[in-house]
Amino acid sequence: MTNIFEIAQKAKVSRTTVSRVLNNHPYVKADKRDAVLQAIKELHYVPNFNAVHLSKGKTNIIGVMVPKIDHPFFSQLIAGIGDACNRHGYSLLLHQSNNDSNQELEFFNKLKYKLVDGLILGSTISPPHVLDEMAIYGKIISCEVSESKSIASVFIDHESGLQLALDHLREQGHQHIGLCIGNAKSGVGINRKQSFFNYQQKYQLRWHADWYFDGKYTIEDGIQVARQLFSLPDRPTAMVVGSDYVAAGIIYEARKQGVRVPDSLAVTGFDNQPISKVVELSTIHQPIKELGNTAADLLYNLIHSHDVPSTNKLNLSFIKRNST
Amino acid sequence: MTNIFEIAQKAKVSRTTVSRVLNNHPYVKADKRDAVLQAIKELHYVPNFNAVHLSKGKTNIIGVMVPKIDHPFFSQLIAGIGDACNRHGYSLLLHQSNNDSNQELEFFNKLKYKLVDGLILGSTISPPHVLDEMAIYGKIISCEVSESKSIASVFIDHESGLQLALDHLREQGHQHIGLCIGNAKSGVGINRKQSFFNYQQKYQLRWHADWYFDGKYTIEDGIQVARQLFSLPDRPTAMVVGSDYVAAGIIYEARKQGVRVPDSLAVTGFDNQPISKVVELSTIHQPIKELGNTAADLLYNLIHSHDVPSTNKLNLSFIKRNST
């Protein structure tokens, strides 16, 4: 393989000058520049980025970790980050952790070992002290609320999102509202549950333990939830659901059983996935791509030693369709 | 930053021995090994992977390119590749091309510049000669049919998949069948189009140029397609659609306009995405994660100089629901 030394010889200049040409340094006279470019062409020179990275001490790569790549939330998040990377000329190293702490450590090592200039955490199960330890090796951005003081975060304000849905349902006259969420133990889950019950107390809505479901993620789950709901003697007039897919399952089953939506049961979803349009589901739009974009921009600024706010909230919006 | 030289000094051995310890080389006596490990611990030594990569001439990173990360097909593909990477101890560098040829070249350079050991192309618009040029710099696997002789491919057998759908429609008595696909210039697009028209000729199905659509990807696109279809004086009795989302859009609009599915228009989708269940769409199930897995395994074998078959087909299955 040819390297800059051979180019330098052929063009009768020093390696330094070759490097200057490659990096568009202004202090190179036109004739030398041309000679170098000519030599590069004739010898089919290809630079070796590993040498560049070693020498410069940075790679222009950022690491992104998510539990599951093919979850719609995370794939949109990654897409947003990917756009920002293309904009900034960064590459994206992606790691699927499956919520496994060993996999997470594996990923953190990429920063430690200087493979990446910074990290974006889509979601993590590692405790704050692990993150604090890693923050000494480079910049880290979390895309969820984080207890660690040493890393900045950007996240979607789920509490206000839930309020949007509940306000809307109350305006429509609903007083009996059920809740259906995904993982009750995740940060998002705890947050949503808490916000829901706070709201309920504040407005003294009626409540029944049968109106609560968790661990629901899929359309199938939604169908199950609907079956349970429809067998209740005393059922809610509206359901707030933490996932468009689950909500779609509920609507699907309602239609099948002849339960009219929204007259007999109003349903709201979460995420504004494409599916929500098809089943005419009122839902809460999360700016997920924007979340990814913002995370990448923040990281970019941090890497270039600009200050950024340590917590950044993004707002949601309620999208009214025919399910409420 | 401490490096192996300092470790060597502290442990009173040579850099070579330190390197041997780090790489678990067997020919190191226990006492020296312990001394090195002790020094590493005391000095908080962290290896620099950029130096390792430069020295070894490889990075254990593979590059993955897709047009759009948050398209369900590609996010599942990436997830499959990600699983395989975790299995093999490889990292994954992800690039979103947006079907832009400059972005594709940008990505190919990662291989040229030795940033990655090999490439997986989710889908590409680059002509075969570009791929051939790149293949001299490293191993490349395509996840769609490729005209390039120099790269191996693994793909889902769209021809037989399309046949499944068409056979089914013919059995139902359909003779007027339209086609709607995504990118007509991608390998998949060319393949599907070709297969469709071959089939059509073979069974002498009627045909009209208005029954063909391409560049359709989203639910919105499907709605547009439906509107155009329904305004035709002479329209097909069935549509074969290359995406569940587009198909869902068609069904959505049909329902809205009171066109009965499948009586007035039968529709088949592609992918068996969750949405197809909700709209009761007959569709073709693709083993997408397996595709990603296989692609990564093939690349792994190629990188380790094992031979692999140059073309690998995966089979599909037809899922009958109520849209046909």
Add this chain to the structure above:
DNA sequence: TTAACGTATGGTACGCGTTTCAGAGCAACC
């Protein structure tokens, strides 16, 4: 006229770990 500054170029150290080669020590085998 001289100091000061901008332009242009090269020498060399630096970033850091791996690998090849040479050699020493020691055991086993003929």
Add this chain to the structure above:
DNA sequence: GGTTGCTCTGAAACGCGTACCATACGTTAA
């Protein structure tokens, strides 16, 4: 006793590009 072969260790070269410092020349300002 001599040869063969394995275990263990280190010196030095190698992979490759960047950045700092020194230097030389031309120009402008004082």
